[in-house]
Amino acid sequence: MTNMEKYIEAFTTSLEIDASQLEGLEYQGVTQWDSVGHMSLIAALEEAFDIMIDVDDILDLSSFEKGKEVLSKYGVELS
Amino acid sequence: MDYNDILKNSPYSLAAPEKNTLLTERLVELTKHHYERCTPYRGMMDAYGWDPDAINNYYDIPFLPVSLFKQMDLCSVSKEAIIKTMMSSGTSGQAVSKIYCDRATANNQQKTLAKIVTDFTGASRMPMLVIDTPSVIKNRNMFSARGAGILGFSIFGSDKTYVLDDNMELNVELLESFLIKHQGQKIFLFGFTFMVWQHFYRELMRLAGEGRHFDLSGGVLIHGGGWKKLISEAVSPAEFKQRLEEVCGLHDIHDYYGMVEQTGCIYMECECGHLHTSIYSDVITRRPQDFSVCNMGEPGIIQVVSMIPESYPGHSLLTEDEGVILGEDDCPCGRKGKYFKVNGRLKNAEIRGCSDTYAVRF
Numbered sequence: 001m002t003n004m005e006k007y008i009e010a011f012t013t014s015l016e017i018d019a020s021q022l023e024g025l026e027y028q029g030v031t032q033w034d035s036v037g038h039m040s041l042i043a044a045l046e047e048a049f050d051i052m053i054d055v056d057d058i059l060d061l062s063s064f065e066k067g068k069e070v071l072s073k074y075g076v077e078l079s
Numbered sequence: 080m081d082y083n084d085i086l087k088n089s090p091y092s093l094a095a096p097e098k099n100t101l102l103t104e105r106l107v108e109l110t111k112h113h114y115e116r117c118t119p120y121r122g123m124m125d126a127y128g129w130d131p132d133a134i135n136n137y138y139d140i141p142f143l144p145v146s147l148f149k150q151m152d153l154c155s156v157s158k159e160a161i162i163k164t165m166m167s168s169g170t171s172g173q174a175v176s177k178i179y180c181d182r183a184t185a186n187n188q189q190k191t192l193a194k195i196v197t198d199f200t201g202a203s204r205m206p207m208l209v210i211d212t213p214s215v216i217k218n219r220n221m222f223s224a225r226g227a228g229i230l231g232f233s234i235f236g237s238d239k240t241y242v243l244d245d246n247m248e249l250n251v252e253l254l255e256s257f258l259i260k261h262q263g264q265k266i267f268l269f270g271f272t273f274m275v276w277q278h279f280y281r282e283l284m285r286l287a288g289e290g291r292h293f294d295l296s297g298g299v300l301i302h303g304g305g306w307k308k309l310i311s312e313a314v315s316p317a318e319f320k321q322r323l324e325e326v327c328g329l330h331d332i333h334d335y336y337g338m339v340e341q342t343g344c345i346y347m348e349c350e351c352g353h354l355h356t357s358i359y360s361d362v363i364t365r366r367p368q369d370f371s372v373c374n375m376g377e378p379g380i381i382q383v384v385s386m387i388p389e390s391y392p393g394h395s396l397l398t399e400d401e402g403v404i405l406g407e408d409d410c411p412c413g414r415k416g417k418y419f420k421v422n423g424r425l426k427n428a429e430i431r432g433c434s435d436t437y438a439v440r441f
Contacts, residue, residue: 028162028182035163035189036219039233046237054202055193058234059186 003049004078007071010044011064026063049076080105082187085386090195090357091414095407098358098416099136105386106137106394113392116155120392138363138372142382142397145340148176156181156390165227167339167431178340181390188343188387192231195357198414199333199347200235200299206261207236208254208298210270210279212243224339225271225304225433231342232269232301243274249282251291258293265297271304272334273434276319277441283326296328303335303345305432307424308441316352336421340393341385346419351411353418360385362419364404365397378403378422399425 001009012019015032027033033041042058045051045067051074053061061070068078085105093101111131113120127141134140147153154161160181167176180188209229216226233239240257244250258266270279283293300323309319316334324330336354337345344360356362364379365372373379381402388394401422410418424435 028185034219035185035230036216039230039239043237052204052237055197055204055234056202059190059193 003076006048007045007068007076007078010041010048014040014044022064024064027061029063045071049074051076080108082183082386082389083190085359086187086190086194088358090198090359091355091416093358094415098361101358102361102384102386103135103137106140106384107131107134109386109388109394110134110140112389113155113394117153117392119151119153120155137361137384137395140384140395142384142395143392144397145176145338145399148178148340148391148393149174152177152179153391153393154179155392161390165224165339165342167224173431173436176340178342178393179391180342184388184390187389189231189234191343191357191359191387192345193234195345195347195359196232196235196301199301199349200267204235204237205265205267205299206257207233207239207267207269208257209233209236209239209241210243210268210275210302211241212245212247213241214245223433225437227339227342228271228303228433229269236267236269243278247274247278249278251282251286254293258295263297265299266295268295268298268300268329270300270302271434271437272302272306272319273304273308273438273441275300275302275323276309276314277438280323280326287326293327296330298329299331299333300329301333301335301347303337304434305438306421307432307435308438310423338383338398340396341383341388343387344383344385349410349412349414349418353405353410353412354420355410355412355414355418356416358416359387362402362404362417364402364419367425370397373404375404375406380425381419381421399431401425 008019011022015037017030017032042053046053057070061067071078114124129141161179162182163180163185165178211229242250242254320332334348335345346354346356348354361384363372363382365382366379378401381398381400383398384395402419404417404419407417408415
């Protein structure tokens with residue numbers, strides 16, 4: 001699986017949404033991406049890439065696009 | 080004034096004059112904001128004869144009693160903008176407050192909490208033990224104050240594990256395996272004061288009697304929600320700490336004071352045992368006779384102000400707690416801002432607080 005595929009899968013499984021909804025998706029943009037869903041998403045991303053995301057970056061990860069930027073800080077290249 | 084700019088300042092960085100200027104500017108702005116958007120709030124301000132242009136210090140901003148959020152639906156945004164409703168703790172039969180949060184207010188609550196708590200714990204996350212049952216978070220859109228507290232603090236943890244089961248009994252096997260898995264790491268424990276005492280400390284004591292010991296000397300515990308029940312059992316904050324250290328080595332322990340009506344702005348207890356105001360909020364003590372401002376060292380009713388609330392008019396509230404300001408900008412821990420202690424609930428006030436309302440059953 002490529003990193004991008006893993007990234008998408010973390011979103012779709014933790015938030016229980018379809019990959020087609022991800023483009024342009026923002027925090028609180030769907031009901032599942034609430035504060036509970038957010039922590040599930042963080043856990044899924046951490047497991048997929050074997051990283052530990054800092055508190056500030058959890059707060060920064062406010063959209064599907066922004067998440068790519070955040071992960072690059074942890075050496076995860078998605079392009 | 081954009082709250083995100085305020086958040087760029089670190090939480091204990093401003094001395095009294097700068098903090099006063101910042102608080103006054105933001106809180107006057109919030110008062111006008113709610114006056115324009117919340118009809119019942121406007122009615123109260125009008126009745127009070129409030130003149131926005133006459134205020135040049137946040138001490139002069141009117142305060143609402145916290146209990147008002149039980150009697151009235153107070154909201155400054157359209158119902159469609161509300162993403163989360165939080166409810167105060169209450170014993171059965173008591174009315175509960177409803178606090179309406181839109182996206183901006185909810186985000187600012189979480190960001191503020193993060194700024195305050197990481198000043199004590201550091202930015203790295205730690206394996207987290209929640210001293211509560213997972214069933215407190217049943218409804219994702221309607222949080223009890225207890226659930227909101229746990230969720231808010233979850234951001235500081237990883238591998239979040241609830242160590243109490245649905246019957247509030249300690250799952251000893253789970254605790255054991257968690258500690259083995261994270262051996263050598265700093266563990267973050269979070270819970271409400273009475274639950275920590277009743278269901279964690281007491282159980283560890285019982286297990287110690289059977290020769291089973293747990294080492295939490297590398298952990299940090301943050302707890303809050305009220306002391307009422309423990310005070311009635313004659314357990315002082317000092318004894319609470321001492322006994323926990325004796326049973327499991329846990330010595331990095333911080334109480335906090337806060338309420339669901341001003342979520343995000345909590346008051347953390349420092350290494351010197353003082354509750355601290357951050358730059359995002361403040362505490363004023365007032366005399367019960369005429370609500371004039373108490374002197375330092377003089378006990379009074381606690382008023383809390385917070386720069387966060389935009390979606391409901393809860394930026395200036397009179398609590399039902401009695402407290403005393405101990406000092407300002409000169410705590411030996413080095414943090415600026417006022418530091419204080421809470422003496423307890425005012426006489427005849429109803430019971431509230433995540434820990435206290437639960438403890439009524441015991």
